[in-house]
Amino acid sequence: MAIDIDTARKVAKLARIRVEEGDLPALAEKLSGILGFMEQLNEVDVTGVEPMVSVTPMRLKRRPDVVTDGNIQAQVLKNAPDAREGFFAVPKVVE
Amino acid sequence: MSANSWTIAAARDALRKGEISAVDLTMACLTAIDAGDGLNAFVHKTPEIALEQARAADARLKAGDAPSMCGIPLGIKDLFCTKGVPSQAASNILKGFRPEYESTVTSKLFEAGAVMLGKLNMDEFAMGSSNETSCYGNAVNPWKVDDRLLTPGGSSGGSAAAVAADLCLGATGTDTGGSIRQPAAFTGIVGIKPTYGRVSRWGIVAFASSLDQAGPMTKSVRDAAIMLQAMAGHDPKDSTSADIPVPDFEAALTGDIRGKVIGIPKEYRMDGMPAEIEALWARGIEMMRDAGAEVRDISLPHTKYALPAYYVIAPAEASSNLARYDGVRYGHRAKLAAGDGVTEMYEKTRAEGFGPEVQRRVMVGTYVLSAGFYDAYYNRARKVRALIKRDFETVFAEGVDAILTPATPSAAFGLGEMADADPVQMYLNDVFTVTVNLAGLPGVAVPVGLDTQGLPLGLQLIGRPWEEAQLLNYAHVLESRAGFVAKPEKWW
Secondary structure, three states, rough: OOOHHHHHHHHHHOOOOOOOOHHHHHEEEEEEEEHHHHHHHHHHOOOOOOOOOOOOOOOOOOOOOOOOOOOHHHHHHHHHHOEEOOEEEEOOOOO | OOOOHHHHHHHHHHHEEEEEEEEHHHHHHHHHHHHHHHHHHHEEHHHHHHHHHHHHHHHHHOOOOOOOOOOOEEEEEOOOOOOOOOOOOOOHOOOOOOOOOOHHHHHHHHHHHEEEEEEEEHHHHOOOOOOOOOOOOOOOOOOOOOOOOEEOOOOOOHHHHHHHHHOOEEEEEEOOOOHHHHHHHHHEEEEOOOOOEEOOOOOOOOOOOOOOOEEEEEOOOHHHHHHHHEEOOOOOOOOOOOOOOOOOOOHHHHEEEEOOOOEEHHHHOOOOOOOHHHHHHHHHHHHHOOOEEEEEOOOOOHHHHHHHHHHHHHHHHHHHHHHHHOOOOOOOOOOOOOOOOOOHHHHHHHHHHHHHHHHHHHHHHHHHOOOOHHHHHHHHHHHHHHHHHHHHHHHOOOOOOOOHHHOOOOOOOOOOOOOOHHHHHHHHOOOOOHHHHHHOOOOOEEEEEEEOOOEEEEEEEEEEOOHHHHHHHHHHHHHHHHHOOOOOOOOO
């Protein structure tokens, strides 16, 4: 299925990646090429096949629901581009 | 022969006998690294950490506590989080990120006494097959046949270049669709992707969580066995890590493969496959037969659909994993204009921070997971993946012990040669390797010969789940019979 410019704009928006209006046609073309390559999958008979969720047939391990660490606020915030008063700071979210 | 060109096995023996100190061995590598800047393999050098670790290793060696990796200088792919050391996944979006924690793999290597020389170049977020998507610029293959600079492959291109050029004794790599095996083949070294779940993924920047596995990249099969031993094992911090015993990989290298069944899948004989690859494969088959293995033609009927299934599943998982790069908790945040809100912050940060290939894959993943297309693309791909896995299960159930295939569809190509090609053309590099990730199997690339230009070519062996030990033994047989000893001539 070919991706048109509107779809490319929508996908970029959903992915939260800014794409300039002028770059949308080239993006749409590249995405169409990649998705076209995937069309081959329609040749496969997948009737009755369950979608694979895990490569190994094993049950994920559970661990006790207990606190194992904490009190590391400074470490958690160490790499933040903007941290103030013990919090991550972001532009105003609520009007 | 300068110590930086030794194998891990040779260095281990020399260290234990006191013929060299870990500090001297580390110094030899640091000198080679400084002289190797033209390869752009090491992108963050850590000489202080290396020398401190080497001194500690010497003390352990002196005390008689010397695990195999004690005092062995390694390079670490930039995808591994290393405490206090830049860990950027070769992306601008993680510029300045210095983790407050150590990945399980590097922790285990350090506990075993290994020495970290620095961080290695790679494709951004491990998305690429030529190391040309890196924010650090291209890594360069030490192999060269004319005035062109060649790709070391990707995504573990820096790891491959560093090991092949003797800048270190071994390196960590990661493999989501072929990112250990393809660069190993392009540079004439050994690289193994273990069974999914054998090595902990904790602290490794995630690309596609159901496919990612870390493994060693080394100068010999024995070295791969030694290094994998130190990397593998159950980790409570990774819920997909397998809680099963890790066998002694090096002890499995007996060289005896008599009576074992090696499968040759007819679907890997691709249209337009270069005659040299075909001939190399035929030689490999002869070597296995000569060693007493039974060679059997097999069929893996869904092979053709592995690449398209992979390029649905991997971007889908990546789009989810990479959602965390939002400019809030770590890494880059774009400069905002007056009045910009949180959405503009996300969109500008991600547009500035991600390179074009990563952006494309995140968007492809977003599309195939979006309402209305989820079943048509993502679920269909997961069903095809189940069929690909079933193909392997069927041949293993019929008595096949391992499968021999080419590792790559060509030798290393020139940097920049694929710049104008369709992204799908680059994806074709993974044609022989992705099936293994989709099925979660172990796979190893072994250098077998040189092409007519003089560039290395490798073959791939695929094993049964959890049978890395046997797989390494088959690889060891292939390696000894091929007798590949060529080294790139130093030009850098």
